[in-house]
Amino acid sequence: xxxxEKVGKRNPFRVPEGYFDNLTAQVxxxxxxxxxxxxxxxxxxxxxxxxxxxxxxxxVAGAAWMWQSKADTTAVTAVQAKVENRSQQSExxxxxxxxxxxxxxxxxxxxxxxxxxxx
Numbered sequence: 001x002x003x004x005e006k007v008g009k010r011n012p013f014r015v016p017e018g019y020f021d022n023l024t025a026q027v028x029x030x031x032x033x034x035x036x037x038x039x040x041x042x043x044x045x046x047x048x049x050x051x052x053x054x055x056x057x058x059x060v061a062g063a064a065w066m067w068q069s070k071a072d073t074t075a076v077t078a079v080q081a082k083v084e085n086r087s088q089q090s091e092x093x094x095x096x097x098x099x100x101x102x103x104x105x106x107x108x109x110x111x112x113x114x115x116x117x118x119x
Contacts (some may be wrong), residue, residue, distance in 0.1 A: 100110065
Protein backbone atom coordinates (compact mmCIF):
# COMPACT_ATOMS: atom_id res chain seq x y z
CA UNK A 1 0.00 0.00 0.00
CA UNK A 2 2.82 2.40 0.84
CA UNK A 3 4.39 1.81 -2.58
CA UNK A 4 1.12 2.46 -4.37
CA GLU A 5 0.74 5.74 -2.52
CA LYS A 6 4.26 6.85 -3.46
CA VAL A 7 4.47 5.56 -7.04
CA GLY A 8 0.90 5.02 -8.03
CA LYS A 9 -0.30 2.38 -10.46
CA ARG A 10 1.89 3.39 -13.36
CA ASN A 11 4.55 0.93 -14.62
CA PRO A 12 8.03 2.39 -14.00
CA PHE A 13 9.68 -0.02 -16.48
CA ARG A 14 9.80 0.96 -20.13
CA VAL A 15 11.20 -0.73 -23.24
CA PRO A 16 12.97 1.45 -25.81
CA GLU A 17 11.06 1.92 -29.06
CA GLY A 18 11.93 -0.68 -31.76
CA TYR A 19 13.86 -2.87 -29.30
CA PHE A 20 12.08 -6.09 -30.23
CA ASP A 21 12.15 -5.36 -33.97
CA ASN A 22 15.90 -6.11 -34.32
CA LEU A 23 16.36 -8.34 -31.28
CA THR A 24 16.40 -11.65 -33.19
CA ALA A 25 18.97 -10.39 -35.70
CA GLN A 26 21.21 -9.08 -32.91
CA VAL A 27 21.09 -12.33 -30.93
CA UNK A 28 21.87 -14.41 -34.04
CA UNK A 29 24.76 -12.09 -34.89
CA UNK A 30 26.29 -12.55 -31.43
CA UNK A 31 26.11 -16.37 -31.53
CA UNK A 32 29.34 -18.18 -32.46
CA UNK A 33 29.55 -19.87 -35.85
CA UNK A 34 28.64 -23.57 -35.76
CA UNK A 35 28.96 -25.98 -38.64
CA UNK A 36 25.67 -27.20 -40.01
CA UNK A 37 24.92 -30.81 -39.16
CA UNK A 38 23.53 -33.11 -41.77
CA UNK A 39 20.42 -34.72 -40.33
CA UNK A 40 19.78 -36.96 -43.32
CA UNK A 41 22.82 -39.11 -42.48
CA UNK A 42 21.69 -39.83 -38.91
CA UNK A 43 18.26 -40.88 -40.16
CA UNK A 44 19.81 -43.58 -42.37
CA UNK A 45 22.50 -44.67 -39.92
CA UNK A 46 20.13 -45.28 -37.00
CA UNK A 47 18.44 -48.38 -38.53
CA UNK A 48 21.88 -49.83 -39.28
CA UNK A 49 22.80 -49.49 -35.60
CA UNK A 50 19.50 -51.12 -34.61
CA UNK A 51 20.11 -54.01 -37.00
CA UNK A 52 23.68 -54.50 -35.71
CA UNK A 53 22.45 -54.48 -32.10
CA UNK A 54 19.76 -57.04 -32.97
CA UNK A 55 22.29 -59.34 -34.64
CA UNK A 56 24.61 -59.09 -31.63
CA UNK A 57 21.75 -59.88 -29.27
CA UNK A 58 20.77 -62.92 -31.34
CA UNK A 59 24.36 -64.18 -31.40
CA VAL A 60 24.70 -63.84 -27.64
CA ALA A 61 21.34 -65.56 -27.05
CA GLY A 62 22.26 -68.38 -29.45
CA ALA A 63 25.64 -68.92 -27.80
CA ALA A 64 24.02 -69.02 -24.37
CA TRP A 65 21.41 -71.50 -25.59
CA MET A 66 24.07 -73.74 -27.17
CA TRP A 67 26.20 -73.65 -24.03
CA GLN A 68 23.18 -74.47 -21.86
CA SER A 69 22.05 -77.34 -24.09
CA LYS A 70 25.61 -78.76 -24.10
CA ALA A 71 25.69 -78.64 -20.30
CA ASP A 72 22.27 -80.32 -20.18
CA THR A 73 23.47 -83.03 -22.59
CA THR A 74 26.51 -83.69 -20.40
CA ALA A 75 24.33 -83.97 -17.31
CA VAL A 76 21.91 -86.32 -19.07
CA THR A 77 24.81 -88.49 -20.28
CA ALA A 78 26.18 -88.73 -16.74
CA VAL A 79 22.77 -89.73 -15.38
CA GLN A 80 22.35 -92.33 -18.13
CA ALA A 81 25.79 -93.79 -17.31
CA LYS A 82 24.84 -94.07 -13.64
CA VAL A 83 21.56 -95.78 -14.50
CA GLU A 84 23.32 -98.22 -16.83
CA ASN A 85 25.96 -98.96 -14.18
CA ARG A 86 23.27 -99.65 -11.60
CA SER A 87 21.35 -101.88 -13.99
CA GLN A 88 24.55 -103.86 -14.75
CA GLN A 89 25.23 -104.25 -11.03
CA SER A 90 21.70 -105.47 -10.41
CA GLU A 91 22.00 -107.88 -13.35
CA UNK A 92 25.27 -109.22 -11.93
CA UNK A 93 23.70 -109.64 -8.51
CA UNK A 94 20.74 -111.45 -10.03
CA UNK A 95 23.06 -113.73 -11.98
CA UNK A 96 25.07 -114.55 -8.84
CA UNK A 97 21.87 -115.22 -6.88
CA UNK A 98 20.61 -117.54 -9.64
CA UNK A 99 23.97 -119.35 -9.76
CA UNK A 100 24.01 -119.80 -5.99
CA UNK A 101 20.44 -121.12 -6.07
CA UNK A 102 21.32 -123.49 -8.92
CA UNK A 103 24.31 -124.87 -7.01
CA UNK A 104 22.20 -125.00 -3.83
CA UNK A 105 24.69 -122.95 -1.85
CA UNK A 106 23.73 -120.92 1.16
CA UNK A 107 25.67 -118.01 2.67
CA UNK A 108 27.58 -120.22 5.12
CA UNK A 109 28.91 -122.49 2.35
CA UNK A 110 29.90 -119.47 0.23
CA UNK A 111 31.82 -117.93 3.17
CA UNK A 112 33.61 -121.18 3.92
CA UNK A 113 34.53 -121.61 0.25
CA UNK A 114 35.92 -118.03 0.10
CA UNK A 115 37.84 -118.58 3.35
CA UNK A 116 39.45 -121.78 2.09
CA UNK A 117 40.33 -120.19 -1.25
CA UNK A 118 42.15 -117.27 0.41
CA UNK A 119 44.40 -119.58 2.53
